[in-house]
Amino acid sequence: MQRSDQAGAARVRAFGVMLWRAGRWPAVAVGALTLVRSLMPTAMIVATGQLIDSVPDAVELGLGSPDGRRALWALMAVAVAFLANGAAETLAPYAARAVGSRYAITVHDVVAGATVSPVGIAALEDPEIAAELAAIEEYDRARIYRDAVVLLGEYVNQRIQGVAAFVILLGFRWWAPLVVLAGWRLVNRSVAQWVEKGVALGHVQSGTGLRRAQYYRSLAVEAPAAKEVRVFGLGGWVVDQYASAWQTAMAEIWKGRKASLPGVVFSATGLAIANGIVVGALGWAGLRGEISLGVLVIFGQAVLAGARLGPLGDFQWQAGRILHGAHKVLEMEARLTDGSPRPIPVVAGSGSTGHPVTVRFAGVRFTYRGRTEPTLEALDLTIPAGQSLAIVGENGVGKTTLIKLLCGLYEPDAGHILIDGAEPLKARDRFGVIFQDFVRYELPLRANVGFGALTLADDTGELEEALRDAGGADLLKILPAGWDTVLARGYENGVDLSGGQWQKVALARAFAAIRGGAGLLILDEPTANLDVRAETELFDRFLEITAGLTTILVSHRLSSVRRADRIVVIADGRITEDGTHEVLMRRGGRYATMYTLQADRFAATGLPRVNAPGQGMDNVA
Numbered sequence: 194m195q196r197s198d199q200a201g202a203a204r205v206r207a208f209g210v211m212l213w214r215a216g217r218w219p220a221v222a223v224g225a226l227t228l229v230r231s232l233m234p235t236a237m238i239v240a241t242g243q244l245i246d247s248v249p250d251a252v253e254l255g256l257g258s259p260d261g262r263r264a265l266w267a268l269m270a271v272a273v274a275f276l277a278n279g280a281a282e283t284l285a286p287y288a289a290r291a292v293g294s295r296y297a298i299t300v301h302d303v304v305a306g307a308t309v310s311p312v313g314i315a316a317l318e319d320p321e322i323a324a325e326l327a328a329i330e331e332y333d334r335a336r337i338y339r340d341a342v343v344l345l346g347e348y349v350n351q352r353i354q355g356v357a358a359f360v361i362l363l364g365f366r367w368w369a370p371l372v373v374l375a376g377w378r379l380v381n382r383s384v385a386q387w388v389e390k391g392v393a394l395g396h397v398q399s400g401t402g403l404r405r406a407q408y409y410r411s412l413a414v415e416a417p418a419a420k421e422v423r424v425f426g427l428g429g430w431v432v433d434q435y436a437s438a439w440q441t442a443m444a445e446i447w448k449g450r451k452a453s454l455p456g457v458v459f460s461a462t463g464l465a466i467a468n469g470i471v472v473g474a475l476g477w478a479g480l481r482g483e484i485s486l487g488v489l490v491i492f493g494q495a496v497l498a499g500a501r502l503g504p505l506g507d508f509q510w511q512a513g514r515i516l517h518g519a520h521k522v523l524e525m526e527a528r529l530t531d532g533s534p535r536p537i538p539v540v541a542g543s544g545s546t547g548h549p550v551t552v553r554f555a556g557v558r559f560t561y562r563g564r565t566e567p568t569l570e571a572l573d574l575t576i577p578a579g580q581s582l583a584i585v586g587e588n589g590v591g592k593t594t595l596i597k598l599l600c601g602l603y604e605p606d607a608g609h610i611l612i613d614g615a616e617p618l619k620a621r622d623r624f625g626v627i628f629q630d631f632v633r634y635e636l637p638l639r640a641n642v643g644f645g646a647l648t649l650a651d652d653t654g655e656l657e658e659a660l661r662d663a664g665g666a667d668l669l670k671i672l673p674a675g676w677d678t679v680l681a682r683g684y685e686n687g688v689d690l691s692g693g694q695w696q697k698v699a700l701a702r703a704f705a706a707i708r709g710g711a712g713l714l715i716l717d718e719p720t721a722n723l724d725v726r727a728e729t730e731l732f733d734r735f736l737e738i739t740a741g742l743t744t745i746l747v748s749h750r751l752s753s754v755r756r757a758d759r760i761v762v763i764a765d766g767r768i769t770e771d772g773t774h775e776v777l778m779r780r781g782g783r784y785a786t787m788y789t790l791q792a793d794r795f796a797a798t799g800l801p802r803v804n805a806p807g808q809g810m811d812n813v814a
Contacts, residue, residue, distance in 0.1 A: 204516035207523045212292075212342070215299040219292045226285040227346050231353030233278035235361065238494045240270035245490055285350075286343060293342035300338045303522055304329060307529040314602045315562065316529055325525055331407070332518045341515045348512040355501030358494075362471070365484070365492045369471045376467025377502040406442060409435035471496055549578035549743040550623050550712040552599065556608035558766075559591075559598060567606070568594050570766035576759075578613075578712075581736055581744045583754035585784065586763035592747045593629070595763070596717045599745075600626055612713065624713035625706025631699045631719050633690075635681035638672060638698070645702035646709020659704035662738050664731075665697030700731065707742065715745045729753045751788045760784065 212220045244267035308317060308326070316322055332338060355377075362370035412418045413431045422428055475496070479489045554574040560567040568591040576582050584592050597603050599610060601617035612620040625645055634641050642660055643650030650656075653676065660666055672678035672688055679687040680698070690698065699719050707714060716735065732746060732753045746754045754760065755774040762770035762777075762784050770777055770784050777784040 201516075204520040208341075208345070208516050208519040210523060211299060211303070211519045212296060214303075215292060215295040219288070219295065223285065223288045223292050223342060223346065226281055226288055227349055228353065229277060230281035230285045231350045232357060233274045233281060234354055235357035235498070236274040237271055237278065238491055238498070239361070240267050240274055241490065244268055244271060245486060285346060289343040289346045293339055296341055297333075297339040300329075300333070300518075300522055303526050307526040310530045313604055314597070315604070319562070322525075322528070325521065327407075329518070329521060329525065332514070337511070337514050337518050340511075341519075344508065344511045345515055348508045351501040351508060354498055358496070358498035359502065361495040362492060365478070366474065369474065369492075372467045373471055373496065374502060376465075406435055406438035409438055548712050549580075549741060550613045550620070551578045552576040552713065552743065552745075553611045554595075554599075554608065555610075557598065557605045557610060558607040559594060559603060559605050561594075567766055569598075569605075572608070572763075572767055574761065574768055576743060576745070578743055579741055580759055581739070581746070581757045583746045583748065583757035583760045584763060585748065585751055585754065585760060585787070587787075588749065590763045591766060592763055593717055596626065596628075596715055596745070596747060599715070600624070622709075623711060624715065625703050625709075625711040626715040626717060627699045627703045627719040629718040631695075631702075633680065633695055635679065635684070637674075637677045637679055638668065639676040641680055641698050642701045642705050645705030646711070649705055649709050655708050656701075656705060659708055660697070660701040662704045663697045663701035664734065665694065665701055668694060668697065696731070700735065703735075704738065707739065711742075713743045713745070714739050715747075717747045718749065732756070751784070751791055 244264060304326070311317065317326075359370040359374060362373065409431055412422060413428070413435065422431060472493075475484075475489060475492055478484050479486075484492070552575070554572050557569055557572045558567050559569045572595070584595065586592055594603070598605055599612075599617060601621065610617055612623055634644070639650065639653075639656065642656050645659070646655075656676070657666070657669075660668065668690075669675050673686045679685075680690055681687050682689045696719065700716075703714055703716065714735075716732070728748070728750060729752060732748070733756060735746075736744065736756055744757075746757055748754050758773070760770075760772065760774055760777060761768050762782075764783060770780070770782050772780070778788065779785075
């Protein structure tokens with residue numbers, strides 16, 4: 194039980210921290226309005242009781258008598274409490290909604306700051322982190338954060354009224370409020386455990402079972418899967434899977450709730466007995482003339498108001514979710530930022546073409562979480578400044594892993610990586626990279642290209658040069674709003690691009706990085722969905738434009754990268770072959786075997802094959 198109380202206190206503190214971050218003085222104002230709103234009903238109860246007691250004598254003796262004046266003061270007190278309560282009832286929810294909006298924005302800022310704070314991406318690939326983020330997102334969809342201040346304000350309002358009723362009952366018998374409180378305390382314990390268990394199960398299922406159900410739902414109602422769902426007739430299957438996943442997840446929640454119900458029923462019986470004792474004592478005192486009618490009304494209403502010390506139904510359930518959600522957000526922040534928020538790193542380029550850099554891998558070893566065999570083992574590689582390097586190898590040997598290590602997205606288990614003598618994180622303004630799964634931002638063309646160098650995002654001339662170098666100058670002629678055209682359907686004048694056009698935009702992003710000061714450019718198979726001829730032409734153009742800079746090309750199509758100054762083959766976690774295309778072909782090793790197999794496969798399609806002098810199958814483009 195003590196552990197439960199400590200957990201509850203931790204959640205309250207977490208909400209307080211988040212609310213303070215959202216705005217301390219607005220939060221104080223909402224607290225003051227909530228306090229006034231909570232005390233006015235009790236003030237009206239007391240004033241009404243006084244008015245009832247004073248009216249008979251005031252009628253008999255007149256308003257000029259002491260009893261008459263007492264009745265007037267009581268009536269005035271009722272009116273003031275009524276007006277103050279009305280004002281608070283109007284202003285408190287309005288202020289709470291305003292602060293609630295700020296609270297929701299603060300939650301978004303904290304989560305966003307925490308998720309972009311890690312220097313690498315390994316934490317975001319952790320299944321536990323992914324599940325927590327999914328649960329937080331589900332809370333956001335349910336408006337838990339936006340409505341947090343309003344709902345908790347209602348919860349606090351009810352509780353304060355209950356405390357005020359406790360104080361009033363002390364005027365009857367010292368033991369009366371204690372008996373009522375004991376009954377409600379018993380109920381609260383069982384209901385709190387019921388709510389806490391339900392909230393915890395709901396949070397877990399939000400990140401697991403309900404997350405899976407939400408995914409099936411997205412397949413049914415969102416655009417990306419719409420074509421295949423219809424073509425393959427998956428509509429019924431998707432709906433069935435959604436229903437099954439939702440039912441399975443909710444069954445766990447319902448099971449947890451059901452297990453706690455016997456305790457709730459037992460405590461409710463105890464509450465009925467406690468209230469019966471106090472109400473019986475009040476009735477007996479009234480019959481014996483120990484208390485007046487007005488006082489009996491006051492104490493009777495206080496007993497009824499004591500219910501606000503007990504379970505508050507949906508308010509309590511929502512309050513539990515709100516406090517739990519705040520605690521999870523701060524836990525997420527602490528986990529991803531090592532306990533203290535870190536500033537989001539900003540890459541600031543120089544605004545001019547950078548000089549080539551030297552790259553060095555020394556004894557690098559890396560193993561993915563959950564695996565025992567390392568992907569890279571004792572890897573050594575030096576890339577001189579200004580060299581174009583191609584990295585090739587079979588699927589799954591670690592080509593992309595090497596690039597992610599170079600970009601600082603993962604940390605090696607052993608060894609070190611240096612860019613011009615500096616760690617990757619300290620040299621992020623020196624390189625640009627386009628991955629195979631490059632992001633197609635649902636933003637204007639300007640942003641999609643300008644993200645390569647934020648310092649040039651508003652320099653239309655530089656961006657036009659980058660787009661022209663990428664072969665995409667014609668895009669400006671067909672986009673309705675030019676640079677301001679959103680590259681996605683569903684927006685006003687929005688346009689979706691073809692795969693080839695997106696390749697040009699991504700390449701332009703890389704060229705923008707060059708113009709922003711990058712001296713190392715990396716293409717990690719961003720052209721995988723192009724045919725071999727188009728990819729070869731694109732890589733050739735890339736090498737021409739980046740001549741003199743350090744470049745790294747990753748591709749599984751060997752014919753596309755044969756013009757690189759140097760080619761390395763990765764196998765068994767190491768560099769197994771190193772040399773030019775001609776040298777590697779003469780050696781007849783792994784590279785030559787892979788190249789010949791690809792060339793023969795290409796020739797089998799019936800397309801012409803161009804042979805370079807002295808190399809036999811030297812160009813399959």
